[in-house]
Amino acid sequence: MFESTNSAPDYLHWFRHSAPYINAHRGKTFVVMFDGEALKDNNFHHIIHDIALLHSLGINLVLVHGARKQIDENLSKQNIITEFYLNRRITTRTALPEVMSAVGASRMHIEALLSMGLANSPMFGSRIDVISGNLITAKPYGIVDGIDFQLTGEVRSVDTKMMKSLLENNNVILLGPTGYSTTGEVFNLSAEEVATKTAIALKADKLIFLGKEKGIVNHQNNLIREVCSNQLDNYIELYKSNDPHFSIILGCSKDALIHGIQRIHLLPFAYDGALIQELFTRDGVGTMITDDLYEEVRMATIHDVGGLMTLLRPLEEKGILVYRSRERLEDEIGQFAVIERDGAILACAALYPISITGSEIPSAEIACVAVDPNYRKSNRGSQILKFLEEKARNNHIQQLFVLTTRTAHWFIEHGFQPAQVDELPNARQQLYNYQRNSLVFKKLLS
Known part of the structure; x- marks a missing residue:
């Protein structure tokens, strides 16, 4: 006979309180982007476990990975120097094979982790089918301010018909920072742009950026948990000089808001459980950007x-x-x-x-x-x-x-x-x- 108790374990309270969020997120489409640094962080295997959990809860997932860190390492080994302008790499034909190698290795690393099924591990029995492919059509970024970006490109189109079919069949889609042109060329893309354009094309319910920053902070370095669209321009300008890469993420967030994405989340990849805490608790762990036109x-x-x-x-x-x-x-x-x-x-x-x-x-x-x-x-x-x-x-x-x-x-x-x-x-x-x-x-x- 069980003894009556007035208390329950903390995890039980959390699980009960997460039920409304589980119901709300089931069947929704989330685009989750993480950069190359996240792949090298000790917490990345926890991120993979959390992605598997989201998938098991009926959430449609499109994962977009970056590879800037890996590309830098490959180029350094070959003594190849590439310049940056407007925070974009100028991808030469000499550099492209190293870009493709880094992106390919990163993709296979993620696919391998998502295929784990060891007993006594969070991945046991998860069975995730991961699909990659020529889902992103690219075009040259072109010449800007007289600078030829060569094989650096931008997103031209997203194969939403194929993606929706894959998601309906319970697949997880994995995209990288490369795209293919109609002439058969490979272009080096911005992972942040791939994630944003994909979310817009799919009319995703959420766009999530896992970065090294904990989110948007105020002058006292305190996290700002929620930011409205009419506040975003100020933060984009604020971060331009201090953290140009984060400013680009905020710019992508603004683009997503303008094109109908209602919720964007900025989370730290080094924080264990950031995805779960953000999506299944009231306060979350990072910054949520919303397009709700609130009065101030x-x-x-x-x-x-x-x-x-x-x-x-x-x-x-x-x-x-x-x-x-x-x-x-x-x-x-x-x-x-x-x-x-x-x-x-x-x-x-x-x-x-x-x-x-x-x-x-x-x-x-x-x-x-x-x-x-x-x-x-x-x-x-x-x-x-x-x-x-x-x-x-x-x-x-x-x-x-x-x-x-x-x-x-x-x-x-x-x-x-x-x-x-x-x-x-x-x-x-x-x-x-x-x-x-x-x-x-x-x-x-x-």
Whole structure:
């Protein structure tokens, strides 16, 4: 007879919470790109295991590998020097055989890893059919600023009909940074461009870049977990001088957004489990770029008080929110974030730091979450909550609390867990209104 227990292993909780993502991703098409450096990293065999897992969960996968590192090594052994311009290699006829050798060896290495079936390993019984071929038609990159790129090319077309057929038959497609012209020539391509053009042609559900960067970071080197399309140009310019290659990835991301790819993920290849954590948890591990045309979330100013009162009063009258006078709103305006459109406040929420003592961990309270009734079926509440969570992380807050009487399920859906009043920091416990009897929820920030 099994004994009753009040706790379950962490992996069991994670597996249960991942179920909605498993259902959402099944049957979708993801294009995953990783560069040559990823192939040489000690974590690459874990990436292969995770790719096998994604395949087993019914996700259609197109893998695109780079080989710049391998090409550099081949050329160095043969004492062949190639120049770069605009961060593209000028591929000479002397260099092309070494390019083809490096790309071919990289492809075979990946295919071999995907064919593993050792017992007692994550690949046991996975049975993955990997297909490569002349699926990318290329054309010369041409002459730019007077520079002849010779056998460096760009994508001309993608054989989507064949790719869709292969994916429907449960194959994984593997593409490299080469393409073939209608005249039978081989061209050296940008793997990032191959991935982007393939995702656009297939109308993929996600485009994922596994690179050496952990994602887009701010000036304090803190990861920015979500970036909207209207913010992307600033980051492209920012990285141009510091990290030109990453700037190119961001440029490809912008191209993908313009052509209808709704979600792009930037992940670190050296992080064990990055793919799984990004795709099957709420917070993920890298940066997600989205084409959703959100109104900008910003911190409120004194000029927003009137709009806040208009938004909050109906909820206060129903007892859903605690009443706040105009004077209190003016005093606390610096704690509020808002979403505005055409001068109207569509959503708001406040972040209140909580005084702590002794061994209590840095905490804050999310309060006064409100969305205009005409927009409650949108995700503006989620958007403003994510904004304040990121602000809390940047302020080194480790734990968030919410007190609510009517919206418990919504907060649970956003990762908050039920808590008790005595779990609140002492300073906040003293202000708890027992007559209102609000439910308490908490969320630990990574």
